[in-house]
Amino acid sequence: MSWLVGQASRIYAFRWVTLPPLVGVGMFALIAASLVVAPRESVEGEVQRVFYIHFPSALTAYGALFVVFVSSIALLWTKDMRWDAIARAAAGVGVLFTAFTLGTGAIWGRPTWGVYWTWDARLTSTLILLLLYGGYLLARNLADPTDEQAARYGAVFAIFAFADIPVINMSVRWWRTLHPQPMVVGSDGPAMPLEMVAVMMIGLVGVGLLATWLIVLRSETELLGVRTQALRARLDRRMGV
Amino acid sequence: MEGQLEYLFAGFAVFWAGLLVYLVWLQARLRALQAEVRRLEERLAEEVPVAEATAATRSASAARVAPEGGA
Numbered sequence: 001m002s003w004l005v006g007q008a009s010r011i012y013a014f015r016w017v018t019l020p021p022l023v024g025v026g027m028f029a030l031i032a033a034s035l036v037v038a039p040r041e042s043v044e045g046e047v048q049r050v051f052y053i054h055f056p057s058a059l060t061a062y063g064a065l066f067v068v069f070v071s072s073i074a075l076l077w078t079k080d081m082r083w084d085a086i087a088r089a090a091a092g093v094g095v096l097f098t099a100f101t102l103g104t105g106a107i108w109g110r111p112t113w114g115v116y117w118t119w120d121a122r123l124t125s126t127l128i129l130l131l132l133y134g135g136y137l138l139a140r141n142l143a144d145p146t147d148e149q150a151a152r153y154g155a156v157f158a159i160f161a162f163a164d165i166p167v168i169n170m171s172v173r174w175w176r177t178l179h180p181q182p183m184v185v186g187s188d189g190p191a192m193p194l195e196m197v198a199v200m201m202i203g204l205v206g207v208g209l210l211a212t213w214l215i216v217l218r219s220e221t222e223l224l225g226v227r228t229q230a231l232r233a234r235l236d237r238r239m240g241v
Numbered sequence: 242m243e244g245q246l247e248y249l250f251a252g253f254a255v256f257w258a259g260l261l262v263y264l265v266w267l268q269a270r271l272r273a274l275q276a277e278v279r280r281l282e283e284r285l286a287e288e289v290p291v292a293e294a295t296a297a298t299r300s301a302s303a304a305r306v307a308p309e310g311g312a
Contacts, residue, residue: 047245050252107252224274231281
């Protein structure tokens with residue numbers, strides 16, 4: 001276990017050297033592949049290329065919110081407040097990518113469905129996810145970042161809020177929706193050409209790396225916020241306030 | 242399906258503009274916090290000698306008062 005932690009620390013030490021160039025290459029590959037390499041979809045036309053941003057954004061949002069889920073459990077288990085900083089960082093990134101999913105989906109929906117928004121089960125459950133974690137972030141930002149009780153309440157809320165993700169995933173099967181059935185991971189394999197699957201995989205890697213970098217950046221910011229609070233408290237004690 | 246390019250452009254623009262705004266906000270927050278930490282550390286370093294000097298003055302005056310009171 002200590003060997004694993006040591007290896008992870010060694011890899012994490014290189015984050016500023018490895019992550020930004022990898023993200024740059026990944027995002028450039030995503031633009032080139034989605035606009036140039038991917039074939040034109042015969043029914044929907046050019047607008048279908050929005051899929052290469054929309055789908056990776058959705059999966060990345062679920063990934064970031066899974067980090068919130070795991071960090072919240074770790075916080076309750078270990079009572080180490082660093083997990084709270086990681087949970088808050090990942091929640092911010094998760095909310096950002098959920099907003100991207102809804103935004104790009106609305107723009108894609110207008111020419112294909114004829115509307116930007118409809119109270120469809122998939123769309124509504126995704127909006128609920130955005131509101132749940134948006135509320136979590138608002139509550140955590142209003143509380144002192146060093147407040148352990150607020151962090152514990154936030155962790156419990158974040159763990160329960162994660163239950164919305166399986167609901168989003170199953171919504172197209174449980175209810176009749178305008179949103180299409182799963183096309184990438186179906187029971188008979190992918191329901192799209194292999195070139196499209198390859199471009200989608202590039203998108204997943206590129207957006208996944210971007211989200212990892214953003215979570216690292218945001219975690220450092222949150223930890224710096226905690227340090228600022230601790231320094232302020234020390235100064236107040238010394239001045240006798 | 243005429244005029245779909247504008248929707249394609251809008252979809253990509255939402256993603257990239259949102260990402261840019263988020264990165265600018267994050268960088269501004271990071272810089273502000275770094276500056277705040279530096280400022281607080283400097284103030285703490287300045288406060289240490291002041292606090293030590295105050296404590297030294299207090300103990301010196303207490304030492305001066307004690308013999309007089311005792312005499």
